[in-house]
Amino acid sequence: MKKIRNYIGLVLMGTIVLTSCNDYLNIPPQGEDLSEVSLSHPDSFERVLMGIYDVAANSFNGRVQFFGELLGPNMARPNKNDDLTEVFIRRTNFFNGTINSWFTDMNRIVYRANFMADYYEGVDFEAGQLERIKAEADFLKALTLFNQLQLFAQPYGYTSDNSHLGIAIRETATADPVARRTVKECYDYILGLLEGALPNLPDNGEAQYAGKNACRALLAKMYMQMSNYTKAAELASEIIESGEYSLGTNVNRFGSSLNEEVIFGFVSTGSVDNRGSSFIDNYRQDSKQPTLSFSQEVYDMVNDTNDRRADLFTVQNAGTANQVYVTTKHDEDFQSVPIFHLTDIMLLRAECYALLSSNLDKAIADVNAVKARAYKSDVSLSSGASATEVLTEARKERRIEMLGEGDWLFQLKRRGAEGENLTIRDADWNCPGMVLQFPVSERSQIFEMNPEGGCN
Amino acid sequence: MVGGEIQNSITTKYTKYESAGMPGSFYEYDESARENPDVNAVQIDRDGDEIYRFVSAFTRLKYSIKDKYFLEATGRVDGSSRFGTNNKYGFFPSLSGGWVMSEENFLKNNKVINFMKLRGSWGVSGNANIPNYESWGTVIPANFNPYYNGQPIIYPNRLANPNLKWERSNVYDISLQMGLWEDRVTMEVSAYYKDTRDVLMKLTVPSSSGFNDYWDNVGRITNQGVEFELKSVNISKKKFTWSTNFNIAHNQNEIKSIGDYSEDAVSGGTNDTRVVVGEPVGTNYLVKFSHVDSENGRPVYLDLEGNETYEWLPNNRVPVGNILPKAVGGLTNTFKLDNWDFSFLLYYSFGSKIYDSSSKRQLGVVTDWNMRDDIYDRWQQPGDDATYPRLTLNTQTYGSGTPWINTDLWLHSGDYVRLRNVTLGYTFNGFKFLKRQFTDLRVACIATNWLTWTTFPGLDPEIGRDFENSTDRNMSPNITYLTPPQEKSIVITINAKF
Numbered sequence: 021m022k023k024i025r026n027y028i029g030l031v032l033m034g035t036i037v038l039t040s041c042n043d044y045l046n047i048p049p050q051g052e053d054l055s056e057v058s059l060s061h062p063d064s065f066e067r068v069l070m071g072i073y074d075v076a077a078n079s080f081n082g083r084v085q086f087f088g089e090l091l092g093p094n095m096a097r098p099n100k101n102d103d104l105t106e107v108f109i110r111r112t113n114f115f116n117g118t119i120n121s122w123f124t125d126m127n128r129i130v131y132r133a134n135f136m137a138d139y140y141e142g143v144d145f146e147a148g149q150l151e152r153i154k155a156e157a158d159f160l161k162a163l164t165l166f167n168q169l170q171l172f173a174q175p176y177g178y179t180s181d182n183s184h185l186g187i188a189i190r191e192t193a194t195a196d197p198v199a200r201r202t203v204k205e206c207y208d209y210i211l212g213l214l215e216g217a218l219p220n221l222p223d224n225g226e227a228q229y230a231g232k233n234a235c236r237a238l239l240a241k242m243y244m245q246m247s248n249y250t251k252a253a254e255l256a257s258e259i260i261e262s263g264e265y266s267l268g269t270n271v272n273r274f275g276s277s278l279n280e281e282v283i284f285g286f287v288s289t290g291s292v293d294n295r296g297s298s299f300i301d302n303y304r305q306d307s308k309q310p311t312l313s314f315s316q317e318v319y320d321m322v323n324d325t326n327d328r329r330a331d332l333f334t335v336q337n338a339g340t341a342n343q344v345y346v347t348t349k350h351d352e353d354f355q356s357v358p359i360f361h362l363t364d365i366m367l368l369r370a371e372c373y374a375l376l377s378s379n380l381d382k383a384i385a386d387v388n389a390v391k392a393r394a395y396k397s398d399v400s401l402s403s404g405a406s407a408t409e410v411l412t413e414a415r416k417e418r419r420i421e422m423l424g425e426g427d428w429l430f431q432l433k434r435r436g437a438e439g440e441n442l443t444i445r446d447a448d449w450n451c452p453g454m455v456l457q458f459p460v461s462e463r464s465q466i467f468e469m470n471p472e473g474g475c476n
Numbered sequence: 477m478v479g480g481e482i483q484n485s486i487t488t489k490y491t492k493y494e495s496a497g498m499p500g501s502f503y504e505y506d507e508s509a510r511e512n513p514d515v516n517a518v519q520i521d522r523d524g525d526e527i528y529r530f531v532s533a534f535t536r537l538k539y540s541i542k543d544k545y546f547l548e549a550t551g552r553v554d555g556s557s558r559f560g561t562n563n564k565y566g567f568f569p570s571l572s573g574g575w576v577m578s579e580e581n582f583l584k585n586n587k588v589i590n591f592m593k594l595r596g597s598w599g600v601s602g603n604a605n606i607p608n609y610e611s612w613g614t615v616i617p618a619n620f621n622p623y624y625n626g627q628p629i630i631y632p633n634r635l636a637n638p639n640l641k642w643e644r645s646n647v648y649d650i651s652l653q654m655g656l657w658e659d660r661v662t663m664e665v666s667a668y669y670k671d672t673r674d675v676l677m678k679l680t681v682p683s684s685s686g687f688n689d690y691w692d693n694v695g696r697i698t699n700q701g702v703e704f705e706l707k708s709v710n711i712s713k714k715k716f717t718w719s720t721n722f723n724i725a726h727n728q729n730e731i732k733s734i735g736d737y738s739e740d741a742v743s744g745g746t747n748d749t750r751v752v753v754g755e756p757v758g759t760n761y762l763v764k765f766s767h768v769d770s771e772n773g774r775p776v777y778l779d780l781e782g783n784e785t786y787e788w789l790p791n792n793r794v795p796v797g798n799i800l801p802k803a804v805g806g807l808t809n810t811f812k813l814d815n816w817d818f819s820f821l822l823y824y825s826f827g828s829k830i831y832d833s834s835s836k837r838q839l840g841v842v843t844d845w846n847m848r849d850d851i852y853d854r855w856q857q858p859g860d861d862a863t864y865p866r867l868t869l870n871t872q873t874y875g876s877g878t879p880w881i882n883t884d885l886w887l888h889s890g891d892y893v894r895l896r897n898v899t900l901g902y903t904f905n906g907f908k909f910l911k912r913q914f915t916d917l918r919v920a921c922i923a924t925n926w927l928t929w930t931t932f933p934g935l936d937p938e939i940g941r942d943f944e945n946s947t948d949r950n951m952s953p954n955i956t957y958l959t960p961p962q963e964k965s966i967v968i969t970i971n972a973k974f
Contacts, residue, residue, distance in 0.1 A: 044529060045557040045564045051524025052614035055632060059615070064630055068615075071631035074624040106877035113790050113877065114740075124683040128631075131686030135632050188684050195635055195685035197736045228625050287625050459683045460790075463738035467682070472789055 059139035062146065065153050072132045073229070076160050077286035079125045080357055082298030084167050086312060087119070088426030091171075091454055093445040094419075096313045096344060104302075104311065110453030110475040120459035127190075129164040133157040134193040148220075155220035159230040162213040163238060163359070165189060169206050170430050171456050172470065176203060176245050177437030178450055185468060197464030207246065214239050224264065227282045228356075233259045234284035237360035240368060245434050249372035253379070256369035259283060260386075265362040267393050271329045273358050274299065274349050281362040288354045296355030303424065305346040309336055314423065319345035322420055326396050329420055347424060363390055364427070367418045374411035383410045390417050447475035478535045487526040528608045531555040546574035556604040556642070560611040563641035570599030578655075591655030591662075596648075603643035606676050610691040611640040635681070635690045643693065645672040661708045670699040677751075678947055679741045694741075695734040697757060701727035717812045724805035729756050739793075742947060748882040749831075749951045752795045758951035760797045760831050763788055765885035773855030773866030775874055777883065788875040788883070796884045799954045802827025806896070815903045817920075821896040825937070830890040832934045833882075833957040841879035842869050850933070890954060892930035892937040898923045916973040924965045936961035 048054055058064050089095050090107040098104040103118035112119060136157060140150060165187065173186045186206035188198040201209070218235045225231025240255035259265070268280045274296065278285045286295045294300065302311040314333065322333050336344045366386035373383035381403070387410060388400040394417070401413055419428050429444065436442055436449030443449065453475035463469060534552035548571070555565045577583055578592040613636025623629055651666035674693035681687055703725040711718040731753050734741060739750040739761055750761035764778040769786075776784050779792045803826050810819040837845040855862040864885075871879050901920030908914070930937045939956050 042555075042561075042564060045531060045555050046561065047527050047529060047557040047608075048612050049524065049609040049614055049634070050527065052634065053617045055613040055615050055636065058617065058630060067628055067630040070624045070627040071629035074622070074629050075631070077624060102871075102878050105871075109872065109877055111872075111877035115790065115878070120683060124686060124688060127684045128686035130684070132631060188682070190684060193632075195681040195687055195690060197682055197738075198684065289626055293622070460740045460743075461680045461683045461688075463740050464682065465736050465738065467738075469791065472791065473787060 055135070056139065059136070060143060062143060062149055065136060065140075065143070065145075065150075068132060068136045069153050069156055072129055072136075072157055072160050073286070075125060075128045075132065076164065077295040077357070078297075079122060079129065079164065080167075080286055080359060081295055082300075082302060082357070083118075083122045084126075084171075085424065085426035086298065086302060087122075087171055087456060088429045089312075089424060091444075091456075092429030092432065094314055094318050094423055094428060096315050099309055099311050099313070099344070101311050107456065110447065110451070111473045112453070112457040113472055114457045114460035114463065114469060116457065116459075119456055120461070123168075123459050126164045126168060130161050130190055131193055133161045134190060138193055151220040152222065155217035156230045158213045158217040159221065159235055159238070162210045162217070165206070165210050165213075166238065166242060169203070169210070170245075172458060173203055173206070173455060174450055175430070175433040175437045176207060177247065177434070178203070182207070185470075188462070188467060197462075197466055199466040200468060207242065211239070211242060214242075227278045227285050228287035230284060233262060233264065234360060237283050237365055240365065241360075244368055244372065245430065247434065247438055249375050253369050253372035253376070256365045256372065257382075259365050260362070260369065267362055267366075267389055269393060271394055272332055272349050273361055273363070274352075274355050276352065276354060276356060278356045278358060282358040283360040283362065283365065285356055285358040285360070287356045291353045294354035296350065296352075296357050299350045299355060299357070299424070300352065303347055303350040304352075305334070305336060305348065306351040309342070309344060310346055313344035313346045316345065318423060322423070326399065327394055327420075328396060329394055349424065358425075363421050364418075366390060367414050367421070370410060370414040371418070374407045374414060377407045380405070380407060380410060383407075383414070387413050387417060390421065394421075451475035479533070481530070481532040481534075483530040483532075485526075485528050489523040489526065491521045491523055526608060527557070529557040530604070542579070544576050544579045546572075546576075548572045550599075554602055554604070554642075558604050558606055558608055558610065558640070559642065560638040560640045563639065566602040566642035566644065568600045568602050568644075570597065570601075572597030572599070588656055589654060590658050591653070593653045594650075595653070596650040598646070598648050601645045601647060603645070603672075603676060606640075606678075606691050609634070611637050635685070635687045637690055637692055639693070640676075640691060641674060641693055643672060643674050643676040645670050647671075660712075661706070663704070663706045665702070665704045667702045668700065672697045672699070677742055679737060680743060694737060695751075696732040697729055698732060699727070699729040701725060715814055717810075719810050721808040722805070724803055726803055728800060731755060731757060742951065748793070749799070749955065750793075750795075751951075755795045756799050758953065759795045759799050760829065760884070760887060760954070761793045762796050762831075762882050762884045762887065763790070763792045764794060764796065765883040768855050768860075768862050768865045770855070770861055771858050773860070773862070775865040775883075775885075777875065786875045788881050797829030797831070797887045797954070798827055800828055801825045801890065815905065817901045817903070818899065820898045822893060823896045824893045826891050828890040828954060829887050830932055830934070830937060830939065831882075831952075831955045832886045832888060833955050835886040836880045836882060839864050840881070841871055841874055842867055843879050888932050888934070890932060890937050892928055892932065894925065894929075894938065895927040896925065898926070912974055914972055914974045916971075918969075918971045920969045920971075922965075922967045922969065924967070925962050926964055935959065938962050 059068065086104070087107060090098070090104060091110060095108060097108055103116050106112045106116055168187050174184055176182055178184050182204035183202045185200045186203040188200050189206060189209055190198055214235055218232060221235050222229070222231045225234070236255045236259050240252045243252035243255065265283060266280050270279060273279055273281060276288060278287055288295045304310055319333060322330050324330055332349050333345060333347050336346050366389060370383040370386040373379040384401045384403060384405055391400050401409060415431070418431065422428065432442060432444050433449050444454065447454065451474050452471040453473050455470055457470050457472055532552060532554045534550065536548065536550045539547045551567070551569045553565055553567050557564070572595070574593060574595045576593045578589060583589055583592060612634060613632065614634040615630050616633045617630060647668065647670045649666060649668035651664060653664045655662050673696045675695050675697050676691060677694050678689055679692050679694060680689050703723070705723040707719070707721050709717065709719045731751050734751050734753060739752045742751045743749065748761050749758040751757060752759050752761060766776040766778050766784055769776050774786055776786060777788055777792065779785050780794065805824060807822045808819060811817065837843065838848040839851055851864060853862055854864040855866045865874065868874070871877055874881065899920055899922045901918055904914070904917040906915060928937070934956055936959065939954065939959055
């Protein structure tokens with residue numbers, strides 16, 4: 021009995037010793053900084069914010085844009101790229117590596133914004149600094165969520181109450197499976213982020229950082245997708261009438277820096293800091309046949325000797341079975357990437373006014389300003405042009421101006437959802453394959469994947 | 477017995493950079509080096525140390541009565557630096573008992589059974605076999621990073637999991653050992669059941685988290701099996717003996733739960749082995765192939781309802797095949813006649829399927845891979861009844877947007893019997909050679925893997941391959957992918973004792 025008591029005593033003693041060993045077993049990784057230690061000073065938050073811009077720049081480096089283009093009517097079949105061909109033939113499945121890696125990058129934007137929010141408390145920010153940091157992070161989060169929503173869900177208006185599935189939205193920095201929200205819930209959430217961010221964003225920011233006009237531009241594009249033309253035009257007018265931007269004379273808005281018409285974009289500082297890498301990798305044509313080329317229909321549309329934009333397109337392997345129509349827009353070693361620009365916003369306002377049949381004088385002026393830059397001789401709309409004529413020209417100029425920017429598909433989908441009877445490259449605007457499939461990692465008991473294929 | 481143990485492991489890592497004939501330092505422009513362009517430079521950087529610690533205390537009690545009844549109880553507390561702050565420790569008790577039945581009066585003088593022992597145990601075991609630091613959330617500091625618009629950045633690089641804890645298994649086993657006819661025949665039959673909860677898995681997390689994977693405690697897995705071994709001395713004469721060893725084992729495991737995660741949360745590389753509730757770990761999760769359409773040569777698949785379709789859709793994947801054999805074992809016979817000895821080992825495996833993963837590239841849509849000559853058995857014209865679909869460069873002919881798709885067309889029976897070893901030896905006793913006295917000299921010839929009986933069409937049904945990663949190794953034991961066959965060899969050995 022005495023022996024047993026001794027044993028029990030030793031075990032109890034051992035337990036006490038072990039519980040005091042907790043600190044001994046707390047070994048953080050060496051050579052890395054603990055999150056809670058790093059994020060204790062305002063400067064650190066500025067740097068995390070720069071980290072969000074950095075990963076956003078790497079996600080909008082041409083990938084967001086080419087997914088939209090490949091699903092739409094502007095492109096030819098990709099050259100030697102199985103993943104992008106899947107997108108082009110509108111049969112993406114959840115093993116598509118190109119989509120999966122881009123999707124992860126896009127969601128790093130969200131994660132970093134949520135992650136940063138976990139550590140705000142107790143940090144001694146300057147007056148207004150925290151509000152501005154939060155606003156910029158929320159803008160970037162909204163930007164990525166809206167682009168995901170457009171690519172992975174059927175458009176606003178696909179169902180009458182927008183109860184169809186949108187995307188999963190994470191409001192905290194977690195990795196657990198999350199269910200998809202409806203498209204209405206997604207729009208409400210993203211609009212809420214932007215409306216909350218707008219007052220706290222800088223009035224006159226540099227284009228490579230989010231300012232109030234960047235926020236207005238995103239809001240305008242969202243309201244346009246919601247067919248709320250009044251609201252979209254109001255926001256567009258605020259941007260146009262701020263006088264901060266001008267169309268300039270260059271019909272190629274892609275260059276090493278962000279030009280005078282860019283409201284918001286991601287800037288490159290050199291060839292080792294190339295934020296337009298996926299544009300250049302997939303479109304550059306001066307040394308090889310690029311992966312991405314345009315359809316003959318597009319080439320025929322732009323091949324107008326009176327149009328300066330025709331110089332941005334050329335024929336490769338002419339007269340052979342391998343003849344392709346390519347763009348010279350990205351024949352550079354590095355490029356900055358415009359996301360919102362004045363051309364887009366002016367044509368958006370023109371289309372809104374035409375659809376509303378109001379302020380046609382402003383709409384005509386917007387379309388004519390874009391035409392004046394594009395055409396060598398005058399092809400402007402007359403001052404008495406009808407709303408239909410304005411609408412037709414605004415849409416035509418939009419398609420040409422923004423070729424390669426991943427915009428046109430969503431214009432067509434919106435029009436389809438509004439009731440227009442249209443097809444997109446011989447498929448219904450709302451066929452299942454017209455949206456991308458989510459990565460396989462999203463599959464869970466609570467996450468419903470998209471249906472696949474079914475377009476052709 | 478009472479004891480304790482502390483383990484402190486520190487691995488120091490260095491990276492060595494060496495350049496020859498290059499001007500300048502490694503990291504920044506160095507004016508002095510420019511004037512001496514032939515300088516050979518060496519720089520050694522010390523990386524972060526890899527540290528982990530374990531702290532343990534344990535006790536053991538043993539008790540036996542008359543060499544008939546045995547009882548043992550152990551208890552241990554283990555702590556590991558790998559787990560979250562509040563989950564570092566685990567308590568792992570065990571209890572086992574044995575009963576030598578042949579010492580009981582009712583068996584003591586039995587003419588057949590000379591030894592019989594029943595043994596049983598229950599225990600809880602812990603597993604901490606994960607990389608270090610997985611519970612911590614860290615950021616890459618600004619001085620290590622690039623920048624945006626010239627501004628330094630900080631970003632989180634490790635997803636914190638402060639809830640990470642010990643994986644715990646309840647293990648039960650029971651066995652019966654017997655010796656018959658003064659151990660001319662011995663046998664043992666044993667069974668075990670292992671119920672593992674809070675399984676440590678490297679999970680593929682949703683990409684919407686912004687990360688690819690992390691370690692977490694998820695779900696429940698059970699393992700169970702039965703093993704039987706029989707050894708007999710069939711003939712035992714002065715000049716001739718013949719003995720036989722036979723064993724057979726059946727082992728199965730089953731995933732009971734994977735929480736909210738899907739079958740794809742843990743995957744075996746590109747081979748479509750997955751975690752499916754109700755199936756073994758790493759079960760083949762494939763679209764079912766039905767037949768080749770004799771009119772157009774297109775492959776026809778089955779959807780989840782069993783309807784035929786030309787569309788290959790990942791959503792139609794189902795668990796198929798048997799990743800684990802129903803039975804494995806061996807049979808060894810050894811003969812000795814005077815100084816000669818001869819033995820052979822037959823190894824067998826029945827009831828499993830093998831997924832021939834490279835087939836989809838060598839017998840499917842034509843790409844830049846070489847095709848196998850099996851492709852002669854393909855559809856070529858209407859009316860053909862072929863094993864393989866038509867040749868095409870167009871993935872859509874196979875109902876897919878991608879050329880390399882997994883279906884159970886590439887799943888084959890993994891049954892085989894292999895003559896693992898044949899050994900013929902001769903022993904020379906006590907002789908002199910070159911003035912040296914030898915006690916024994918044995919010369920033997922061993923032939924390995926020379927005969928295999930199987931219907932598997934690939935190179936070898938016994939798979940020993942390199943995998944894409946450690947998860948793939950655990951998940952894809954029945955996958956071959958251009959896997960070299962087991963080597964055939966003939967070895968002559970000479971063993972001398974002097």
